[in-house]
Amino acid sequence: MSAADTIAYASIAELGRRYRAKEVSPVEVVSTLLARIERLEPTLHTFITLTKDRALAEARGAEAALQRGDARSPLVGIPIGYKDIYCTRGVRTTGGSALLADWVPDVDATTVTKLQAAGCVMMGKLLTHEFAMGIQFPGHRFPAATNPWNVQHVPGGSSSGSGAALAAGLLPAATGSDTGGSIRGPAAFCGIAGIKPTYGRCSRAGVLTLSWTLDHTGPMARTVEDCALLLQAMAGHDPLDPASSRQPVGDYVSTLGGGIRGLRVGVPRAYFFDAVDPEVGAAFETSLAELEKLGATVRDVEIPSIHDTPAFMVILLAEAWAYHERDLRQRPELYGDVLRERFQAGGLLSAGEYVQAQRLRTRLCAEVDDVMKSVDVLTTPTQTGPATPFVKAVDPNFGFPRSNMPPFNMTGLPALAVPNGFSKTGLPLSLQIAGRAFDEATVLRVGHAYERATEWHTRRPAV
16 A cells, blocks of 8 residues: 555544654645545545645644644544535535535534534535435436445445545545434445434534434544544534533543443344345344354344334425425425425425324334343444445436435434445445444444454455
């Protein structure tokens, strides 16, 4: 691996160590990544806006702080990209849509403020599917991001730019949002890590809404440790987000190495395995065996109402319609054709249907909470198969594929995606680990233990 590739694929934790050992500088890292972005971006399409001058200026500031010895945060000098639904003051925020193609906010999202205050270097704004709806529909305002493992396949959505940029070594850190899997899906398809924290754990203030009661913000990176470092900076109460929790923030980093001996792992097979590809199923069973080897106990569990999960789409579409109704009525032509139709379908749902969907959700939450009294985490395949070819995904008649991720948006529980294998065609596979509300520390600890015992996260696409 060349010196440039070594920098490109260095983890956040590794960069922090190398900065402080004066082996590499933030300016050198940012310059190396900018050159890599220039070379690969015409194929990958991960950025909507690249903030080159700002990145170099912030890198120089981080370098000066490191030289003074007052850079205590582990994120000082770490390059980051923000999904383009995160508002950034003075930098356009498009939501991936023609509707906001030239919008420049005058405030930062709360999580952007936190990450920048921790010393992150803003590289730019990353591609999102239009208004964070998780399929790359025809008529999208910006070119679709491609999967670095095979550019003929999707990188997942809606945090597609984040997943692809991380996998390709364009960035060590990125933000995502997750309404039905938009952090975990791209993580799974791109062979990286991503965690959807507990609902209310990370602020959504200044982040464009898709569905008020399902939206989560969270970090994406190439390792579980890096996700923990980012989550540590992002988490916490924010009075600007009505759903923000006052639950104390745990220590996600120092607990990572605690091991998992004696932890109880539950496997809910109903629903989660109904449409699983055989390769995904085989990789999952191998992952369970690895967790047992590490000292965890594994057993099957039952969630009787898990098949009520499709109520998720009623909630999502009804809330998306409520958020977008004015613009859909006044400027419908600025939405992609298929996305417009999907959002408008939300306007056809009755109040009764929405209420019944929320009742089903309440029952599901109660059942999952009951199951979580007897286990420490739940594990499932993250996606039912490897990344989909573009030729299928852009078909306007192609419905939303069956997904293993929405149950944890319905319940609001934390859920992590971590690489656990590859298909015969060389595409990444992924393990999903979910935990109790606000117990991100245990979820991350399990993911970290699995990651350290395997080598899947060390593989790199040939880009």
